[in-house]
Amino acid sequence: MLKLPGASGPGNNGRIGAIDGIHDLGGMHGFGPVNREQDEPAFHAEWEAAARAMVRESLLQGLFNLDEFRHAIERMAPDKYLAATYYERWLQAVATLAVEKGAATPEELARRARYFEAHEGADAISLAKSTPRPSASADTGQVSVVRPATAPPKFKAGDPIVTRDVHPKRHTRLPRYARGKRGVVDRFRGVHVFPDTNAHGLGENPQPLYSVRFDASELWGESAEGRQAVYLDLWESYLEAAQGKAA
Amino acid sequence: MLKLPGASGPGNNGRIGAIDGIHDLGGMHGFGPVNREQDEPAFHAEWEAAARAMVRESLLQGLFNLDEFRHAIERMAPDKYLAATYYERWLQAVATLAVEKGAATPEELARRARYFEAHEGADAISLAKSTPRPSASADTGQVSVVRPATAPPKFKAGDPIVTRDVHPKRHTRLPRYARGKRGVVDRFRGVHVFPDTNAHGLGENPQPLYSVRFDASELWGESAEGRQAVYLDLWESYLEAAQGKAA
């Protein structure tokens, strides 16, 4: 794995935010109907494929990890986040992390962007001064996050739990709509890298992960549709044992 | 009070949403520091003053009420809401309500906008075919929302309460961050028009209003700053009696 120097550049405009950030969309109102595109192509432009390739290879080569990548997206200003397309967010995150990981300076990025704006046909490879690395074999490009167990899981299927109601200013995978809510452990999913630390260079700290079932009425109150449940995969430290029976 | 026909035009792109809408910003992360403008003028452009005048007079003349006005703003698409300035939102809401209340059609609005775009110097008054109404005397322009009591208030100062955890798709003034939370009634504030119905043409339904104190740790958990409390004015139907002592 290629190791690059740690964070060196400025972050995303000083933003550290994000658990209650704009990306946490579950249950929000006002976005209107789901619009579908007929005969949608795999990519709408070549740069979208480039964005996907850059993220894939950066993850495989260890420039950044998946949690850092997600957190970089979450640090976008909320108005920019909503205005951007999916792959524009990816591009923004790669730029943020390339700078923070010391692979580029903002000035160098801006200089090259100006160059390519002036030389529309130029191949990205033409600026490369070093020998590019050889192609790797194709696979799914997934980096495993499963780790060996170090202790027995605290909960078992059927256990009633209540999720913690926390609002820390860092990356997390406990959505806002499911905080402080009662649910039931559906099953144990193994021990997984903990995003809340892994996104911040604080280590993998693997924890038991559980599929947890929440009744819709617990999440949405009187507005819940009938006969609905939501299943979330939640890390052990998001959960506390609940008394009595959950919905 | 001028009475105009009820809702006739299309709404805001079919949006009815809004309690969990983008406008409900309390406690959200990611917006960065508070930026202050030095020597800020009262208005940055004349149209801002026009927007304020239009809202003020529309409220006084009864074209729409304050709750309908707020709800019209809340129905904006989230990306548009965040991208718009404060007075752009006002303008958008006036346009939405002018159509819904039958004062204009979208076509008429667009036609006039094109006219003024082509005739930059033209006075808005020059298009008026009817006799404008005379100026009213200046006052604060507040429309009172206090109503006589019809029943004694259910709660008194010191009562522990818990707020309801509801997610209806309509206007409300119970912020997301304070739903399903325990607080203490600080004082009774009189009987006030109920926004949740008044915004939707469902009547004033006045209710007792209470100032309620919430400890920050109840609202923000471990992330709460020390020694902090939030006071909200909440309508009686937002509240339920809580057992025991609240924070």
Add this chain to the structure above:
Amino acid sequence: MGKIHPNVDKYVVSRARALESILLEKGILAPDSVDRIVKQYESDTGPMYGARAVARAWVNPTYKQKLLTNSTAALAELGLKYEMLVVVENTAQVHNLVVCTLCSCYPWPVLGLPPTWYKSPPYRSRAVSEPRAVLKEFGLEISESCEVRVWDSSAEMRYMVLPIRPPGAEALPEDRLVKLITRDALIGVATVHAAQ
């Protein structure tokens, strides 16, 4: 207008004028409504009534009591008819801060028009959850022993802070005190200082 912001979107301006012309025809807007608004806020700048009420409360304990318990009567003494104001007092133990998270409610009859920052997502989102951090950005460090009370204007009640009278201003008369009192102090993001 005098101070017009340079970046005025032509589309927004013509849309505003289109609405204006329609509301004029419907008799909702009067021909001088906009001019009156401009005049009111551009001449009447600053926290006029708010500052006067606070200055009087500092020199007159009876008036202070009235301002805190019956603001309608207290403001009427200054010639303002305004029924929805709640005045909250800063002390060594309690610091008050006003915000409106759901929109941007503001007691403009006593404070004038709100500044843009008050209406901005950063202030609206953060003032309720991290008021001390926000106040620090405004240059105000609140001691740990002091409780911060945030008043989120969720209904039609409006809030104004009664700041602490600055040390060094004990001898000043009411009309001189008025001049020390800033809008920011009445929102709760600043304290009042005696003139240097």
Add this chain to the structure above:
Amino acid sequence: MGKIHPNVDKYVVSRARALESILLEKGILAPDSVDRIVKQYESDTGPMYGARAVARAWVNPTYKQKLLTNSTAALAELGLKYEMLVVVENTAQVHNLVVCTLCSCYPWPVLGLPPTWYKSPPYRSRAVSEPRAVLKEFGLEISESCEVRVWDSSAEMRYMVLPIRPPGAEALPEDRLVKLITRDALIGVATVHAAQ
């Protein structure tokens, strides 16, 4: 590329190329990385592995059991190494739906690239709180007696729906069944229909 969307922002394109050139120099990107991605997804369109797994599960109860309880082994039989998939079965009593509210996680090794609507705020915000309303927009009415289970991909587990085998397709062989199975059915926003 063939299908390039007409509205390509020049600034975005040059910024992407700037990043690309830097990552090439750093040895993170290989010269053919982008081409390989394009080739992979433009030739490999559609829910290839997902559809094959489902068709086999419909005709082979042992395989179905394996797919539901040990998807890694089941996918390995089809030649795919993929360890994080959970397959959830639709029945007359339970309808499953997959979403990722926090970003747009999606089991692309089995389904290909996600459609834009799956990644859009309307789907991400509404699928968890009003799935029946969303499904109705997709033309799918779920009976009141059927429970709707929404799987919000909050960790690295990925979800795929095993749809109900359509009535009228009982006699079809596995390779014909594969062709009936759409991406949308494997996300849970559609059912599978026998060919007309």
